Amino acid sequence: MVMTHPPQDLGITGVQVVGVKRVENRFLYNQFNDKLEKILEQPFYSKAIQQRSYKQFLDYLFLVWSPGLDVGRVCQQGVELPRVALTNSPMSAEEPRLLQARKGGGGALDVLREAQWGQLVLCKVFMGASAETTADSPTQPPGVDCVYRDRGKCNLESQQRDWWVFDSELVLPEYILTFCYTSPLLPGDPLQQVLQLSQQSGPVMADSDTLFPLPSRPKFSQLSESVILQAANVSSLALVHVLCLHDNRLTKFKLTTPLSALTKLVLSFNELTSMEDISNMPNLEYIDVSFNKLSTLEGMKSLPKLTHLDVSWNSLTSYYGDTSILLKCSPSIEHFSGSYNPWEKMDLYRTVVLGRLKTLKELDGDRVEPGDAANALRQFVSSHLSVTTLLSHAHTDVAPPPSLSLLPTASFLDKESRHRPIQLNSPTSDWCSLVTSVYLCGMGIRQLSALQHLPNLKWASLADNALVSTEGLETCKKLEELVLDGNLLHTLDFLGHFPELHYLSIAHNHISHVSIKAISKLTYLNVMDNFINSLSFMKHLQAVTELYLSSNMLASTRELFHLKSLPQLSVLDISSNPIGQTQQATRLFVIYHLTSLKALDGEAIVSAV
16 A cells, blocks of 8 residues: 655654455445435436446545544444545545644654554545535535545645545445554564564464454354354343344244243344244344345234334335234334335335334334324225225216227226216115226225125226235126226236126236136236236136237246237237347247237237238
8 A cells, every 4th residue: 555645754664554354334335325326316417327427426535534533333333424534545544643643742653653553444435516625624515515625646646635525324434454654663564563462372363353343253144042042141042031143144043942031132134034933922022134135024923012123124015915914913013114125105105004003103213193193094094995985986887988099998987977876875775786887096095895895897997006905806797897007916816706807907016926717708918017927827818819018027938939829819018028039039039920910019010012
């Protein structure tokens, strides 16, 4: 490492790097990337994103030493300063520490002895929009992310600059450099001194033990009774009340002996993918499984005293399904943290969680006020389909009027029809049997139980809601058209209930599993923007003429052979799938094998003359 212009009056002749350690902190790394992603969404950076050149705003700088700087804390918590001072010169970063050592009043040898060993923190920094300053303690100008001050050029013809960044989350500590100064005033080679001292006290320790002053502890990749006793520092499993297995390599938490006395369990920063082994612990009150790989809370059972659950920074998506699990196994939950998960329909997340978990006192670190809970509950209850809502969006047309509109029938009738049901005062009135069409889009509906009383329903449009199942539609045997776009459905397994169905649109969901029986009348199927990777189910849909499969997970043209059994297929869309061929090659392949097609991926197929 080269330090430009070391203080000659101290007799410093050089610098020797003793070791370099990379900082591994997933929390700071995710925090930096999340912050960077939000900033790059701003119009100012849109051009850089389009050109894939946003890295021009990133640089590596040294953290300038300041009194009270704790390198260990910086690596654990980040740089907790409102204005972070940085520089591209190691000597500039060290200058304040040497000046502090001079204040002791001793001679050069005394200063050297005090400041001979040091550590530098090398950080990744997002520079963004910058401006020049001449102040020693600058303030943030409007529209600027950081400011800089030139120090002149060193003998290497590179510009020395001091930087001040005004958002500490944009400063990511990545490396710790441990070094020592060399000087003829100091006896012997400092590295040789370290080796001699190490040999006198035992074998030479690894860099990770000597250069980074954080407490070390054993890591456990597999659990056993002895491991738990060691981690809890007790002699019997019956005495384990608190168990901390933070930052290990655990993929499972499987125990042969239940921890009946356990009250607090910390499993953060592991690699857990399931909660099935965290069950039947009658006294467990606190669970921290943040920073794992959980995609569901399925498996949690019998945790009656659980009041605190932290599942942040995982891969959870279904807040409706996961809160249902919590209601069954932990009805008294008071503190829930689910932030930084890819929840479906994030705009409904807080409403659903507060509306379902009525005992919550804190959600994602924010206190739940009585007004918050009441408002969320009111919105949650309103998302259940009521008779009043159903009446105002239902129609009784026996047949759709003649029209050239391409809209689904329910959407068209909602705009044009005046035939609405009338609710009579008698509770046994038969108005429900008159309803043939419902248009219930964009209402946040989560349940369809009210539709089970509509035996003559033919056309239903239920797009842009929060449905996780179609329970309630089973009795609608006369259903002909069904629109379920933009919901939270994961499976397509309900078509057997609707023998008259000829139009189904279920785009923009999360469907990965399809299990259906033969349906003789289905001619239109739209499943675009899902997670379907196989078309084997298409053999049961012989009448399909229009099929929309774009933006799914079809990875091979072999899947398209399942469509050869569809004699009437005329319109097909398979665009935006990861099929391993060029677009033109795929098009020729499909046209050759599916001879009945008239249009492919939105383009007409022209026959050769």
